[in-house]
Amino acid sequence: MVARTHKSQLSDPFSLVLQPPKDETPAERQQRVELEQEQKRVSDQIDDELRRERADRKKKSKREVKVLLLGQSESGKSTVLKNFRLKYASTQWKAELRSWRAVIQLNLIQNVLVILDLMQNYLAVLDSPTDSTAPGSFTPSPYGRTSIDSTLSDITVASERSPTNISLTQKHRVLNLRLSPLREVGDDLRRRLGASDPEFTFANGTDGAMNGVLDESSRKSSREFGVRGWIGALGLPSNGAKRADEPMPVDEATEILATLRDDIISLWEDPDVRDLLKVKNARIEDRPGFFLSDTARITNRTYIPSDNDVVRARLRTLGVQEWRIVLEQGDSFGSEWVIYDVGGSRSMRHAWLPYFDAVNAIIFLAPISCFDERLAEDPSVNRLEDTLLLWRAIVSSTLLKNTTLIVFLNKCDLLKRKLQSGIQVNKYMLSFGTRQNEVGVVVKYLKDKFKDIIRADASESRTTYLYATSVTDTKATAATLNTVRDGIIREHLKHAEFV
Ligand SMILES: Nc1nc2c(ncn2[C@@H]2O[C@H](COP(=O)(O)OP(=O)(O)OP(=O)(O)O)[C@@H](O)[C@H]2O)c(=O)[nH]1
Ligand SMILES: [Mg+2]
Known part of the structure; x- marks a missing residue:
């Protein structure tokens, strides 16, 4: 038995290496034993530290509050995150503002390109004598007033408005020519934003509202861009405090935009261009990342984005991005959230699932102004219908039965503008009936619809918090986030007591 053990020890390369030298003197042996004891002491100390760290991490992860932002694309998830950082992590936020300049410049350029493409198409019709299509008339939308249904049998999608005559002249042709360098500047900015993130991808689709309204070429120019991580794409400093005082370099994009400032303003303020946009039902001012009204400020060579600019900037999220935020403000000072x-488009939703059982709360963004819009990914689907289907899936998920659910009925400001412009909710949602076409009434009606789904689909009764929001309004959102934070912490503590 002994011989066998000895043999197996000798055949083990480690035992061979660890065996003391054969000709070791007593003094050497003493020295070796002392050294080994010291090494063991250090090793035990490291083990202790690791154990302590692991226990700390476990305790901390119980204390950490984890929140998942969900909702379809363009529902306002990243905007809520920005509001949260603006309110609770303002040092980092301030340091990052300037890094958003390129995104905002690109948003502005995309606004201009949408108009240029619409103008070009219109001019092409004017220039084509054989074309039987009269100027100002457009091919009807292939989607028309399609009735869709699964849950919301009564929801329909928008149709195009009737055309009028628009007089585009030589002035517009010149503007079109002078502003054409912006196409290349836009491509350069996209490349620059993407260059710092190897996983950067150009989005294929365009946005929901304009889908089916814009021509193919206009869709291309309004093409969205997205990133997997803002930090990489924006070149955010890991510790940005130093950068906040540095002057912004006047790069090529900034220089070209400054030179074209007056042309952009005269394009946007031109009454015929406005008519064209109206006829095309482009509603460009309600679009994400609309900055044409701020052209004079943004095209300034020394422009530095404001809090509000960054909150309004549009940068599509791809995949899932994790943000660790140590609260610098309020009662929960020092706590880590x-x-x-997440990216909200359909192709990205499979990535949500692994986070379901790891979070304390879900903030679900429902953009309620989109009752007359279609999904970019599938233009046959009404955006509000998609939102309600998502909500149904969330409340019926057993993985989420202990998760606090919070709903932001978002984009109330846009809803108000839409209703004021005469768009009738009951044209798209028959069940809205003869109720008043007024924002308060629509919000209440939709709140009830969300609650009905909980009652019908949740496996057990559960508390859900519903808020009417316009998350681009940072002041109002700060107040809502305070209440939300308190609610989440309360639920978190309640749950922690049972753990
Ligand atoms: N007017 C208005 N605009 C909003 C509101 N909420 C968000 N937006 C704008 O809508 C755009 C889209 O918002 P995001 O927060 O990027 O949307 P998202 O849900 O993160 O979209 P994905 O990343 O594609 O999933 C941004 O330009 C926002 O500024 C709102 O309440 N009112
Ligand atoms: Mg996003």
Whole structure:
């Protein structure tokens, strides 16, 4: 038995290496034993530290509050995250503002390109004598007033408005020519934003509202861009405090935009261009990342984005982005929040699932102004219908039965503008009936619809918090986030007591 053990020890390369030298003197042996004891002491100390660290991490992860932002694309998830950082992590936020300049410049350029493409198409019709299509008339939308249904049998999608005559002249042709360098500047900015993130991808589709309204070429120019991580794409400093005082370099994009400032303003303020946009039902001012009204400020060579500019900037999220935020403000000062911001388009939703059982709360963004819009990914689907289907899936998920659910009925400001412009909710949602076409009434009606789905689909009764929001309004959102934070912490503590 002994011989066998000895043999197996000798055949083990480690035992061979660890065996003391054969000709070791007593003094050498003493020295070796002392050294080994010291090494063991250090090793035990490291083990202790690791154990302590692991226990700390476990305790901390119980204390950490984890929130998942969910909702379809363009529902306002990243905007909520921005509001949260603006309010609770303002040092980092301030340091990052300037890094958003390129995104905002690109948003502005995309606004201009949408108009240029519409103008070009119109001019092409004017220039084509054989074309039987009269100027100002457009091919009807292939989607028309399609009735869709699964849950919301009564929801329909928008149709195009009737055309009028628009007089585009030589002045517009010149403007079109002078502003054409912006196409290349836009491509350069996209490349620059993407260059710092190897996983950067150009989005294929365009946005929901304009889908089916804009021509193919206009869709291309309004093409969105997205990133997997703001930090990489924006070149955010890991510790940005130093950068906040540095002057902004006047790069090529900034220089070209400054030179074209007056042309952009005269394009946007031109009454015929406005007519064209109206006829095309482009509603460009309600679009994400609309900055044409701020052209004079943004095209300034020394422009530095404001809080509000960054909150309004549009940068599509791809995949899932984790944000660790140590609260610098309020009652929960010093506590750590982990916020997961996800990409909302259909092709990205499979990535949400792994986070379901890891979070304390879900903030679900329902953009309620989109009752007359279609999904970019599938233009046969009404955006509000998609939102309600998502909500149904969330409330019926058993993985989420202990998760606090919070709903932001978002984009109330846009809803108000739409209703004021005469768009009738009951044209798209028959069940709205003869109720008043007024924002308060629509919000209440939709709140009830969300609650009905909980009652019908949740496996057990559960508390859900519903808020009417316009998350581009940072002041109002700060107040809502305070209440939300308190509610989440309360639920978190309640749950922690049972753990
Ligand atoms: N007017 C208005 N605009 C909003 C509101 N909420 C968000 N937006 C704008 O809508 C655009 C889209 O918002 P995001 O927060 O990027 O949307 P998202 O849900 O993160 O979209 P994905 O990343 O594609 O999933 C941004 O330009 C926002 O500024 C709102 O309440 N009112
Ligand atoms: Mg996003």
